[in-house]
Amino acid sequence: MDGRGMGGPRGDLSRPATGAGDVIATMTGFARTLRAAGVDAGPERLQAMVAALDHLDVLDPRDVYWAGRLTLCADPDDLPRYDRCFAAYFSGETARPGRPPPPTVIVRHVAVPVTASGDRDTRDEEPTDDVHTATASAVEVLRHRDVSGLSPAERAEVNRLIALLDASTELRRSRRLTPAPSGRLDQARTVRTLLRRGGEVSRLHHRAHRRKPRRVVLLVDVSGSMTPYADALLRFAHAAMRSGARTTEVFSVGTRLTRLTSELRHRVPDLAMTAASDAIPDWSGGTRLGEELKEFLDRFGQRGMARGAIVVIASDGWERGDAGLLGEQMARLHRLAHRVVWANPHKARPGYEPLTGGMVAALPHIDDFVAGHSADALAELAEVIGAVRRRSPVIGAGRDERNRGA
Template structure:
């Protein structure tokens, strides 16, 4: 919220900053879900909440819905993200004619100090209720998935269900009618024939932009056990994009796109558990990547696609084989992204043989340990935040990065 801090000390200002951080985190979660909540809309949202009652759930809900949503497709995403972020069911779509007195969300009870000016405590209470409502969700965005308890994982799963993953755009060979672009001779001639051969307006067409295919290779080996469920739920949300393919890799290569097509995340996870025979087993990245390329990638699935590997890079096979197959993948794919949950740990360096062998063929090396890291991964996939590519030496080998 952009209003002035409560007078009489820094407590009001701190509460204001916390509330602003929570609302900005909500806007980031909407962007991760595919809502075009840009800077201008976010500022309008903050001003609207500041004008209304920041601590009232209904006011925050309607302020966001009226300022952050741009079309009908955004409404369903907004409902899901609001319910998950604020940890309760969203308000009804239409407000009642005679609304009951608004109930505050998890209000913070404070004692009014002696000598405080009348109304000062009420002004301070407007900011913190929203912060106390969703500050835990904001903290949860940056928590390592491996450290979460059961309740926190349940909240994380609800936030992941609202995700959206879309590949960067490519120009298709197909064309559509447009006001600007090259002249469409067929439509122009047909228009002239309708007018008896008289000259008519030139009809034009332009190429269609389409999202690139996204291929996710999710490591389900033993070393990735604490992260596998969250990453597969992230993949489940991505499959809704219809141009996403998902494979699990461990000791076998398993295509699980059909299993993840269930609308219910829990049913999808149960179907994946039945289909994948190598949960928490070993890791043969080089052999399985070769199997993927021979069976699917070379035939067109990886050609021109954004391929994302979600793995810690542990390899029990020959690292030279992995390096060879990564070079082969890099030649086929439009972009290769590697998300490593271990990358966020202090002092991390890609010294593991598999990770060191793969890095020279990786275009973007990102973290994958938290919700915020997965949000950035989604931005990298759609090309909005490419990030620095791994450094390469003169002989083509990747330099180790801290």
């Protein structure tokens, strides 16, 4: 293992390490923390984790997380304890050359019950689950906080949670066929095999429809009224791009339609957000959803991008233009898309009613109406996209299935 170690004795990834010894010391302290919490992270499992890190990037928290989870946990009950200990023990990551510094983790102030310096052994001490439970509770509370009222440190932690979301989409049946153990008889392959074997029938070949991820299109409102939420929604779009880069398209809408797919292909969220911000010419401007949706359908949607796709519109519905035009284009989109999802951050507010002109015009053509105001709400949006929890249509239940996309 090279000298890009994990960090100092408390697992602080923001401080550079001097060699492999730092990594081993850090991992030893982490294993002791796990043992104090009741996880049987013995020496053999610790050696397995260190060996796994030899083949991974020790500067990537996700690599370290999964290396430890797959080697140090032996029972399903260990998983929640492992998550709590990992959140409490590690406070960040060392920035790579050319990479912006990572967000500060909000739980860094929590006292860790053991250290990695080896000054005391806590295997015989009582578990300190209360410390880790308090840490997990703080993160859980933050998951439900409205992103418009967060402090910079809290926003950085929420951004980290959003970056970990899995927004992979559901699978759809393709028209193309592929060899399969069962299904439709593949006569051509069967006959060819028969001829190669001198006329002896030894096997019947079959084929079935290939399944491929369904396309996802995200239209994110970046107008002035959506300024407190636009950054979080674009970060969610970046997470969706990572989950399905080849089947995901992202646009910003306001007074202009801007395609952000190439800008959000950056693997590092902060670099992707910087590129997207530079590409958006109408940030915090007005809102002309009807005109921008018409432009999207004329240039991209009607030609195939929206056909059979899951289209997500993230907006508060404050339409400055013609609400009637928005209603017409939503009906057009409804006929093309497989599913239309609208994420309105104001939906979570007590007593909210969709009374704005844009929402009134759009609601009859929406399949799922969700909030997008917090990390937990964005996780719910990811579930809707992935069809993990399928809902019945919120509005517009009379859709003619023959008019829906494949």
